[in-house]
Amino acid sequence: MLPPTAGPNSPWHGIPAYIAGTTALAGLGLAAGGTAGALLATELAGTASVAGLPVALHLGGSAVGALLVSHQAGRGHRGRGLALGLVLGALGALAVVLAAKQGSLAWMLAGSALLGTANSSIFLLRYTAAQAVPEGSRGRALGAVFLATALGAVISPLLLGPSGTAAHAIGLPTLCGLYLVAFVAFGGSALLLAAGCSPRTPVLGRAASVLASGLRPARGTVRLGAALREPAAVVALSALAGANFIMVGVMTLTPVHLSQHGAGHGVVGSFVALHVVGMFAPAPLVGRLADRYGPMPVVLIGAVISLMASVLGSFSTGPTTMTTVHLVLAGLGWNFGVVGASTLLTGAVPGQLRPYVEGIGEATMGAAAVVVAPLVAALPGAWGYHLLGLCAVALTALALVRMRRPAADLLLSTPRMLK
Template structure:
């Protein structure tokens, strides 16, 4: 949390001074803090019985949805505050991030303080679920398990498509005359699709299995990418495309995260879950500059077509283990 607050502050100062180097450095700090937040879903999954892990993951995503949906709507008001402080308009959301991360850091510090025993005990329960791996099955062996391979691939693929779409969407919409308020509203709808259905998706993963949920997410992403290829601005088709893109990400990440908690022994889960976050981050790092380099006139359509191809390949790759060895693969002992 401290790194997130520091990163947001660095970005604001960099924007005021016009320093791209410091802006990139602040963005790295923000990304690091964001990774720690997303890892909380695995802690929730480990704190409940095995048959409820999907629902626990979903509830964490639902809690995330509140801030994720509100933040794009703050694009306009926060921009007004930033201009009032003599800062560029887009610094507004970084001011919000500074306040959010800073407040979370203070809350976490209070939870771990002996002066707040109730919260301190709650934090201790969460920490007790994360233990280093000792002996038994090696990390490399766990990563080669078919279920782990599918889960990590699905996490990377879902984030690749979602980040690619959302990197270029604000530019695409602005190029077609959409204002910051419209852009913020459409992004908010996309984020609702990303997080709000998570409890239901988690329940589906618990009841019907994680692999079918991941496959469903791939199909939804495929439809979203097709619609995105024909998007021409803030239209009903664009809105549907963005909502479905968020929903496909939700199915993919919730399903793959649930599968990952089932694929490896408990003592190795923190290590593999961290690798899962790294694969998601790597996918984002790869796709963002690729999308930025696309020509502005037809770049959005090209991105949609490329995403269709990638999603179709992922669907074909996931379909084989979904009907083959994954459901019957013996779970390694915990």
């Protein structure tokens, strides 16, 4: 059933406009865990070797949060779970600010883990979009929510300089600025989502048909295990993990790499913003490609683009044109991989099991990030980029092997699709 706020010709495909606004607002806090986290840990510890730790813990928290949110969604409380993840993320941002004020790296890392739960809510909103539209429009719905996320996520790293100035003015370390932004953004979006869960809420309550949908809880680990062993689900989960592995590796290395080459916080924020544009802006087009030609080719294109980005990163030397191309391609490869794999995953399992598998998909992405972030950050100089390039080659080869049979099936069905 489509929400009553949008007809079949709406660009949001039945998703209430306020959900897009809520996603954009929450996106303002995304740079706190990545861009600011790596820099703040380096500042507190006095060495860049710990830069990957807050990123890894942040994304580990995101993986745990995904399971929490998906459990609520499977019980028919999707909106409540999403709001809970954002509230916990806001508390994590506040914890990091207090830790930085005290100069405590340990408490900063603990706050980073809690902050990650907000990420899971932000990115699981794309599946809320897919739930509300017919099967043939899922890619476009996912793309629309990613575009809404971009509105906040692109602005977020650009606030590194201005928010730092504001934080310094009130007696806090400058890198606390983005965490204050995250506290407000996550808290505000959680309130909006909570309001939309009740049909009695004026205007916003129209979204309750999606946020408080009456899914009957699926029972039995046997059915869930069987769904996860489906070839399409295996490919989708592998692609989600691979795309996030490469993207998080790039995001962990780049802020510290640019800073070591003399770039200020404003310049670092600008470069990260370009990367975020590549991550989210093309999503509506990529979603249409997934609906038109199927998600498999989209996933494969993403793997190849990510490989190209990782190889270029090996030759990156500070804030140059090559670094710009490298970051944009890294974001674009992630976009193709995640939009394609998410579209594939939503069609790979039955409706009652879908919320649980969606959460497992997010947790898989988080697990890949937890592995790569400390690994690349602990290596000296450009070795992190070289390792990431080698991993990209291996992951792309694995994607080709995984997809050879599904891709063959796709080629056989393409003539019928185009008729």
